[in-house]
Amino acid sequence: MKKIFCKIVLLYGLLHSFTVQAQENATEEVGENVEGALSTATEVLSPANILTIFAVLLTVWLTIKALDFLFDYLANRLNRYRLRIRRMQPVAKIIVWAVAIYSVVMTLFNPEPQAVYALLASSALALGFASQDLLKNIFGGFMIIFDNPFQLGDRISIDGNYGEVVNIGMRTTQINTLDDSIVTIPNSKIINTNVSNANTGALDCMVVVNLWLPIHINAAQVKKIAYEAAVTSKYLNIDKGVNVLFFDTFDKQAATNVKVKAYVLDARYEKAFESDVTEAAKKAFNEAKIY
Amino acid sequence: MLTEIIENIRKWLTAKLTFNKEEAAHIMEDVEEQIVIPKSYAQRFSLDPLSTSELIVSRSEELQMLTKAYDNWKISQNPVLFVGEAGTGMSSMLNHVKNQLFTNAEILKDDINIASHNELVKLLLTVLDTPEANNLNDIAKQLTGEAKIIIFENIERLFLRRIHGFNLLKDFLLFIHATKKNVFWIITLNKYSFYYLKRSIDIDANFLSIIQLKSFGAKEIEEVIQTRNEGYQLVFLKPEQMSRMFARKLNNTDKEGRQELLQKQFFKRLYDFSNGNISRSILFWLKSIVRIRDKSLYIKQYQPKSLENVSLDELLILEAILQHTSLSSKELELVLRQEQKGARLILELLMEKGLVNYRWYEGAERPEYQINMLYLKELKDLFRNRLNRNF
Numbered sequence: 201m202k203k204i205f206c207k208i209v210l211l212y213g214l215l216h217s218f219t220v221q222a223q224e225n226a227t228e229e230v231g232e233n234v235e236g237a238l239s240t241a242t243e244v245l246s247p248a249n250i251l252t253i254f255a256v257l258l259t260v261w262l263t264i265k266a267l268d269f270l271f272d273y274l275a276n277r278l279n280r281y282r283l284r285i286r287r288m289q290p291v292a293k294i295i296v297w298a299v300a301i302y303s304v305v306m307t308l309f310n311p312e313p314q315a316v317y318a319l320l321a322s323s324a325l326a327l328g329f330a331s332q333d334l335l336k337n338i339f340g341g342f343m344i345i346f347d348n349p350f351q352l353g354d355r356i357s358i359d360g361n362y363g364e365v366v367n368i369g370m371r372t373t374q375i376n377t378l379d380d381s382i383v384t385i386p387n388s389k390i391i392n393t394n395v396s397n398a399n400t401g402a403l404d405c406m407v408v409v410n411l412w413l414p415i416h417i418n419a420a421q422v423k424k425i426a427y428e429a430a431v432t433s434k435y436l437n438i439d440k441g442v443n444v445l446f447f448d449t450f451d452k453q454a455a456t457n458v459k460v461k462a463y464v465l466d467a468r469y470e471k472a473f474e475s476d477v478t479e480a481a482k483k484a485f486n487e488a489k490i491y
Numbered sequence: 492m493l494t495e496i497i498e499n500i501r502k503w504l505t506a507k508l509t510f511n512k513e514e515a516a517h518i519m520e521d522v523e524e525q526i527v528i529p530k531s532y533a534q535r536f537s538l539d540p541l542s543t544s545e546l547i548v549s550r551s552e553e554l555q556m557l558t559k560a561y562d563n564w565k566i567s568q569n570p571v572l573f574v575g576e577a578g579t580g581m582s583s584m585l586n587h588v589k590n591q592l593f594t595n596a597e598i599l600k601d602d603i604n605i606a607s608h609n610e611l612v613k614l615l616l617t618v619l620d621t622p623e624a625n626n627l628n629d630i631a632k633q634l635t636g637e638a639k640i641i642i643f644e645n646i647e648r649l650f651l652r653r654i655h656g657f658n659l660l661k662d663f664l665l666f667i668h669a670t671k672k673n674v675f676w677i678i679t680l681n682k683y684s685f686y687y688l689k690r691s692i693d694i695d696a697n698f699l700s701i702i703q704l705k706s707f708g709a710k711e712i713e714e715v716i717q718t719r720n721e722g723y724q725l726v727f728l729k730p731e732q733m734s735r736m737f738a739r740k741l742n743n744t745d746k747e748g749r750q751e752l753l754q755k756q757f758f759k760r761l762y763d764f765s766n767g768n769i770s771r772s773i774l775f776w777l778k779s780i781v782r783i784r785d786k787s788l789y790i791k792q793y794q795p796k797s798l799e800n801v802s803l804d805e806l807l808i809l810e811a812i813l814q815h816t817s818l819s820s821k822e823l824e825l826v827l828r829q830e831q832k833g834a835r836l837i838l839e840l841l842m843e844k845g846l847v848n849y850r851w852y853e854g855a856e857r858p859e860y861q862i863n864m865l866y867l868k869e870l871k872d873l874f875r876n877r878l879n880r881n882f
Contacts, residue, residue, distance in 0.1 A: 404879060
């Protein structure tokens with residue numbers, strides 16, 4: 201009995217000493233790790249690094265402003281190539297951001313590849329849950345830039361909003377409508393909606409002017425007036441043809457719909473052209489007693 | 492890196508803007524310092540067409556084509572159309588045609604717009620023996636007898652860019668076809684009117700033979716200027732701006748060599764400016780004269796003004812004027828569908844900028860506004876860049 205008791209006491213003593221040793225080792229190791237992590241964090245978030253990041257952000261902001269200014273200047277000076285120049289604007293911005301982010305990360309943090317993968321994976325997971333809509337919009341922005349359904353300067357129609365594309369951002373696209381309002385549309389919505397593009401990168405665009413006349417008209421006389429109203433407009437792109445088409449409608453009352461199809465010299469003057477042709481044609485119809 | 496780029500852009504833009512201001516100031520001084528050229532000398536450089544053949548620069552290719560067109564007319568009775576830019580010597584060439592090639596030809600020309608059938612008939616009756624005719628149909632019916640050669644200059648005068656504004660021109664084209672058996676018609680049309688009328692009413696379909704007047708080459712342009720300067724000694728002065736290499740060349744040569752170099756450089760610049768247009772060459776020459784003493788002329792390269800801040804409205808007006816060669820304010824109002832006061836106001840602004848000038852023609856009720864030839868090339872660039880035109 202005494203022997204057994206002694207063995208138990210000995211075993212307990214051994215176990216105790218091992219446990220104490222293990223605890224001491226673990227405490228030491230954790231202490232070292234925490235110290236390491238703290239020193240790394242201090243190093244990464246040093247005032248110098250933070251200031252550098254701010255300096256880079258400021259530089260990027262200034263560069264983008266300068267690029268905007270440069271693109272505006274070039275687009276105004278070389279109006280003929282305006283749309284091509286504008287097309288490069290969002291791409292240039294993305295390149296500036298990408299270069300800046302890459303430079304900051306690689307210069308200041310110089311992370312291990314495994315750390316980058318882990319960070320990307322965990323960030324993607326976290327961001328994916330937290331900001332689904334934001335990511336959709338950003339990916340939508342990329343899709344718009346690379347798929348190119350429209351570009352800066354194009355005149356597009358989305359969900360009943362018609363106007364000139366004035367900005368393609370990472371999250372949203374802005375349209376300047378005909379009544380000079382800026383409509384901001386999330387990019388995710390654009391890639392899931394039908395987009396109608398009036399000029400698709402060309403400077404000019406087709407305009408259809410609708411003229412409504414009584415059903416009993418002298419078509420030849422009306423055709424001459426409508427054609428000349430378009431062909432004498434100062435906004436016409438004379439290099440492309442003018443077509444005059446006739447349609448009879450009997451919906452509410454019998455009428456002749458005369459469609460004048462012509463190209464305006466610059467998509468910006470689309471409505472001015474439409475109004476100019478309508479006004480001139482109406483005056484001539486009145487003088488010819490057609491109305 | 493980024494900062495450097497921005498700094499460079501800023502420097503470039505600053506330099507560019509400063510240069511423009513300085514340049515504009517310099518031109519103002521130039522205008523103030525412009526000397527008065529004696530009338531006897533200025534007459535040699537008149538922009539009016541030449542009536543004699545002495546100063547005519549060779550147009551052998553075009554004249555050869557005209558002779559061929561005349562031979563063809565004897566078989567197929569097709570009229571011929573000359574297309575050329577104002578200031579390229581079209582009228583002078585046709586005067587030469589009348590003096591040397593077809594001495595029995597009649598020249599019809601009107602410097603102002605022909606607005607009605609009556610005015611056109613009146614003009615035609617000055618050369619056609621159909622005194623009882625009241626309209627174009629009558630003339631066509633009564634026109635018999637010996638074949639005639641009629642040169643009708645500037646048929647852009649027969650149209651106005653407005654609704655029903657093509658009627659007179661279209662009727663005249665029909666009249667040409669109705670009379671082409673009895674008349675060899677030589678028609679001329681401004682290049683810019685042709686560009687417009689070709690696309691709007693297919694004017695080119697009426698002519699099997701279309702002769703485009705070519706711009707002159709550098710040699711011919713120099714000849715034009717040198718011929719008119721006979722009897723004068725020309726002294727070429729250093730230009731305001733020159734490359735370092737050219738300055739070094741000048742420093743390393745004697746007086747005679749310098750004059751030769753400066754003359755060569757001057758005519759190169761003059762040709763670049765004129766682009767083969769005689770009127771622009773003459774204007775450049777006159778602007779470059781800085782002093783006249785007895786029979787010596789001192790020449791310093793004219794520094795052309797760059798065109799800035801031309802608004803869209805102004806450009807559209809300038810284009811309308813170019814399409815018609817010249818327009819009165821009343822006609823401009825009709826073309827632009829604008830009230831007259833508005834059109835007058837913009838014309839005044841354009842006059843202040845020196846982009847248009849006006850001229851009173853005999854019999855005209857109003858002055859005719861036309862493009863200042865000094866800026867024609869720059870305006871063409873603006874039309875191309877801002878109005879998407881392909882002149």
